[in-house]
Every structure is written in structure tokens, then in C-alpha cells.
Amino acid sequence: MLITFTVILWQSAGTLSFTVGGTEWNIQGYMVYTVVLIVIGGTLFTHKVGKRIRPLNVEKQRSEATFRTNLVQHNKQAELIALSNAESLQRQELSENFHTIKENWHRLMNRQRWLDYWQNIYSRSLSVLPYFLLLPQFISGQINLGGLMKSRQAFMLVSNNLSWFIYKYDELAELAAVIDRLYEFHQLTEQRPTNKPKNCQHAVQVADASIRTPDNKIILENLNFHVSPGKWLLLKGYSGAGKTTLLKTLSHCWPWFKGDISSPADSWYVSQTPLIKSGLLKEIICKALPLSVDDKSLSEVLHQVGLGKLATRIHDHDRWGDILSSGEKQRIALARLILRRPKWIFLDETTSHLEEQEAIRLLRLVREKLPTSGVIMVTHQPGVWNLVDDICDISAVI
CATH class of the missing domain: 1.20.1560.10 (ABC transporter type 1, transmembrane domain)
Structure with missing residues (x-):
């Protein structure tokens, strides 16, 4: 036109x-x-x-x-x-x-x-x-x-x-x-850099590695440790030393590092504040699990982690993120862990909202249920330290 x-x-x-x-x-x-x-x-x-x-x-x-x-x-x-x-x-x-x-x-x-x-x-x-x-x-x-x-x-x-x-x-x-x-x-x-640890299913290996910030400032350096399947390693250090950042690096979520790091890509990371949304309780607990879980098995695990009162409410729809306390959320995270049975586990202050004796009991339960799983954990509860096979003092390598 x-x-x-x-x-x-x-x-x-x-x-x-x-x-x-x-x-x-x-x-x-x-x-x-x-x-x-x-x-x-x-x-x-x-x-x-x-x-x-x-x-x-x-x-x-x-x-x-x-x-x-x-x-x-x-x-x-x-x-x-x-x-x-x-x-x-x-x-x-x-x-x-x-x-x-x-x-x-x-x-x-x-x-x-x-x-x-x-x-x-x-x-x-x-x-x-x-x-x-x-x-x-x-x-x-x-x-x-x-x-x-x-x-x-x-x-x-x-x-x-x-x-x-x-x-x-x-x-x-x-x-x-x-x-x-x-x-x-x-x-x-x-x-964002595409740097990732080497995918290794048989061990977690860190050699002459350093963890950095996005602007290339050093958080940790001279890191060296090895974890085999079935072994538990504690990352020890003062608050803010970089322990959580190291766990994120091993989980393939923090690309700012240098050195030789090998870790499994399908590891299971359990944070201090688990994500709990609204919905059916069973779906919230069993979400992302590779296999379906029957009600009996789920109820049994809930009793084992100290949430027996929720065993009769697994089909209830509610705002669980607001209803459950911080400690109960951490118990649910451990229940997920037991149900999923991952080969490699990274625990980041996973029991910080629980009493120390209860934290020891639950972590012993995890080790009993998952004897072949390799675990790298961060915790400030001294009583838990006796459960691990080795300790890596992060403060000593900064």
C-alpha cells in the first residue's frame, strides 16, 4: 500500500x-x-x-x-x-x-x-x-x-x-x-566461568586446590584431602572460613576454584535450612527421589528420625514451611537422605537446630542405614566429631 x-x-x-x-x-x-x-x-x-x-x-x-x-x-x-x-x-x-x-x-x-x-x-x-x-x-x-x-x-x-x-x-x-x-x-x-570439578564416582579428591570469590579473591588455598566410599570427613574451621563454599565447590555449584578437584556430579547436598514448601507432606518428603516410596516405609523412616507424630499426616495438604520448626525441617532433610540413599553426601550444618545428643543419634542412624556412602560434613557440634573417620582443619590451610 x-x-x-x-x-x-x-x-x-x-x-x-x-x-x-x-x-x-x-x-x-x-x-x-x-x-x-x-x-x-x-x-x-x-x-x-x-x-x-x-x-x-x-x-x-x-x-x-x-x-x-x-x-x-x-x-x-x-x-x-x-x-x-x-x-x-x-x-x-x-x-x-x-x-x-x-x-x-x-x-x-x-x-x-x-x-x-x-x-x-x-x-x-x-x-x-x-x-x-x-x-x-x-x-x-x-x-x-x-x-x-x-x-x-x-x-x-x-x-x-x-x-x-x-x-x-x-x-x-x-x-x-x-x-x-x-x-x-x-x-x-x-x-560465569564453566569450571567444574572432574566427575569421579569412586572418591572425592582435592589436591593443591584453592577456592576463590567471583572477583578472584582467595577464600581457601593449599587444600589437600581424599575421601573414599563409606568414609566420613569433617571440615573443621571457624565461622566464615569457607567451609560451605568448599562444599558448594564439591557439589559442582561453585566454579571459582583452581587446582585438581574430583567429586561425583550426582552427590546429595543437605543444607542448614532445607527447602520445605506447601503441599502434601509425602510429596514434599519424597520429591526428587528416584523411586516411589510406600506409606509404610515412609512412616517407618519418620519414626526413626523422631517425626512419628507426622506419620499419620503424610497425606495432609498444609503450609508445612510455616508449621514445622527449624529442627523438624532438619529431621525431614535426614529422612529424605535415608530414603534416597545417595552414594555421596555433603552435610552443611545439617543438625545445627537439634540438641547435640539427638544430632549424634540421627547421624549414627544415617551411617547405619547408608554404610557405603561417603560423607563430607560441616558442623560446630563437638560431640558429632567422634563419628567421623578423619578431620580436615580448614583454618590451618588458609
Whole structure:
């Protein structure tokens, strides 16, 4: 359609003739040249007026994402916030987040308002401009009233089609902001190193290794130890020494290391705070298990880990993440461990919310049920240290 009406505009507008310095000039299809120049100028001015919309949209998405994240975190920690009388502090933090959103909204609306003003002026001007451009032709009799209206209509259709960028600038700016955010995320994932330990199912071997931060600062160095199947190793060290980071490295989840590290890729990592969601209790416990578990076996394991009171509720649907205490969640994590029977296990403060004697009993149960599994563990409960075969003092190699 654009090509068709461009041809019509070229033919219907005729030739513009004028004299400059004694030289006569004849420009055939001058209306086509005019509309192209007008659209180019309008596009450049539109970009000048609206170029701030793109970064403002990026800021808008970032500030809104921060606000939503803080709302979710505060909702999860609502009870702790109330018990610690931190409501006013958290309310102030959320108010500051919302104030950032509001300020960005005002700046964005102001910039879009000026863009709307320009788009309206541009659109209105295009509706009357053809009359002035064709007036010399009409007065000289080169075109009649019908030709004038025909040329104006063709001018409007051609200009509107060529002005798509101008009229859609705000939408394109928002799309560009989304692309910027996605590209930034993609760049961060691309910059993440792909370094992983060698996949070895027969042992965990660490030789002359160092663990680092993403900005290449050394956390641990000169690491050397070996763990065979069925053996238990304790990683000992002060809080913040890097024990958890080392376990993440052995679990193939921390790529910032150097040296020779070999560990199984299908190991089972048990954290200090197990993930417990809402749903059927049996599904929550048995999720990610390779084989189905019957109710009798599940009830037996629950009794063994000290959760006999839940054995009759395995088919109940509830918000278990809110109902269960920290210690009960850790017991469920150990129940999962016994049911899954992995060959390699990494325990990161897995019994920290349990009394020491109960922690000893449960870990003995794990060793009894999984005699061939290799275990590397972190714990600050001295009574548990007697259960392991060897100790690697992380503090001594920093």
C-alpha cells in the first residue's frame, strides 16, 4: 500500500517550478521528497525528545523488581520482624523503595508527556501541511480541487506509514528497556566461568586446590584431602572460613576454584535450612527421589528420625514451611537422605537446630542405614566429631 500511494502522490502532485537567481528549477514529485524529509526530521526530533524514556524504563523495572523482592522477603520473615520489633525499620525500608518507584514514575510520565505533545503536534501538522505545499499548484491551475484532495490523502497515507517509528517510539523504548535487562542478565550468565570439578564416582579428591570469590579473591588455598566410599570427613574451621563454599565447590555449584578437584556430579547436598514448601507432606518428603516410596516405609523412616507424630499426616495438604520448626525441617532433610540413599553426601550444618545428643543419634542412624556412602560434613557440634573417620582443619590451610 505504501508503494501504491507513493506512486499516486508522485503523479498527482505534479511538478514544482520556481526561479532562483535567474535559473528555473523544476522538481517532479516534490511532494514525495518533502514527505521523506519531514519524516526524517520528525524521527530525529522524536528521538531527541524521547531518548530518556529507555533508561527510565530500565530504572523502572529495576526499582519495581527490588520492591517486589523486598515484599516477598518481608512476608517470609514477618513473624521474626514482629518479634524483634523491627516493623518501623522495615516499613521505612519499603517506603524508601516505593519512593524510588514514585520518583521514577514522575520522571517517566513527564518525559512521555513531552513526547505525546510532540507526537500530537506532528500529527496535526501533517494533516494541514499538504494544503500549504500544494497551494502554489492549485492557484496556478495545475491541479483542481479533486487533485488537491487526492494528493493530500496520498500525502497523509504515505507520511503515516513512514512515521511508524515516531508514533510507536514509547512502545519501542519500553521494549528496548526489556531487551537491555535481558541482555544484561545474559551477559552475567555468560561471564560465569564453566569450571567444574572432574566427575569421579569412586572418591572425592582435592589436591593443591584453592577456592576463590567471583572477583578472584582467595577464600581457601593449599587444600589437600581424599575421601573414599563409606568414609566420613569433617571440615573443621571457624565461622566464615569457607567451609560451605568448599562444599558448594564439591557439589559442582561453585566454579571459582583452581587446582585438581574430583567429586561425583550426582552427590546429595543437605543444607542448614532445607527447602520445605506447601503441599502434601509425602510429596514434599519424597520429591526428587528416584523411586516411589510406600506409606509404610515412609512412616517407618519418620519414626526413626523422631517425626512419628507426622506419620499419620503424610497425606495432609498444609503450609508445612510455616508449621514445622527449624529442627523438624532438619529431621525431614535426614529422612529424605535415608530414603534416597545417595552414594555421596555433603552435610552443611545439617543438625545445627537439634540438641547435640539427638544430632549424634540421627547421624549414627544415617551411617547405619547408608554404610557405603561417603560423607563430607560441616558442623560446630563437638560431640558429632567422634563419628567421623578423619578431620580436615580448614583454618590451618588458609
